[in-house]
Amino acid sequence: MWGTLEKIKDFMIYDADREFYAKIFPDSVGRKDLMRLRKMRSSDLPGVMAIERANYHAPWGEDIFRDCFKANYSCWVCEENDTVLGYSILSISVGEAHVLNICVAAAEQGQGIGRKMLQNLIETARGRAETMFLEVRPSNTAAIALYEDMGFNEIGIRKGYYPAENGREDALMLALQIF
Structure with a gap:
């Protein structure tokens, strides 16, 4: 049981x-x-895609999310009254966890949903990974503040990592030791 x-x-x-x-x-x-955190289902993709398109200049396509399902990544949604408010995707392999995507609907940002999802990803990785990594745009100061508050430290920069309106934007690489 x-x-x-x-x-x-x-x-x-x-x-x-x-x-x-x-x-x-x-x-x-x-x-x-x-708010409930639960595993993402393919039926969530319309809501997830709406949030993705509204938040990113170069959003992931639905095929990328489907590939995450196929790869057996840890895909989650945060919902309230059957409405998806945000989602997160985590890859775990060879003692490392990598936050691939974490996103909150624009109208819901600043209310602790991103923190709740990140805490869930950390707990999901605990015992299965020693270190959690992620990339974040330097212009995303709210996300950087959350990650630093959760214990992430900057470990490097990936030049030209993200597509941007006028070319490319670097990514800050952050890491968290999971004990």
Whole structure:
């Protein structure tokens, strides 16, 4: 039975007690606490693609997300009332984890959703990787502040890594030791 519970937990991270208390004592639980993290499904792709296109100058195509499913990457969505608010994708291999994409709908940014998803990725990688890596645009100061607050450190720069409106933009390479 424990194995079945672990499989369910792998599929969705959700605390039923919070929902119960929210119904009985509405002011006792914050909105962020009621948001669900769960594995991304192909049926989520329309919502994911809308967020992707709205946030990036050169968005990933749906085929890239489908390739992430095929590669068995750890793909997650954060949802509220069946609406996808953000998503994250993590690759784990040979003791390393790499955050490939983490994105929050523009209207939902600054509310802790990115932090909640990043914490989930760190927990997903814990015990399976020693180091987590990611790249971020230097112009994305909000994301950089989040990553630094979560313990990531700059380890280098990838020149011309990202497509930009006027050419290419460098990427800051960040790493976090996972214990």
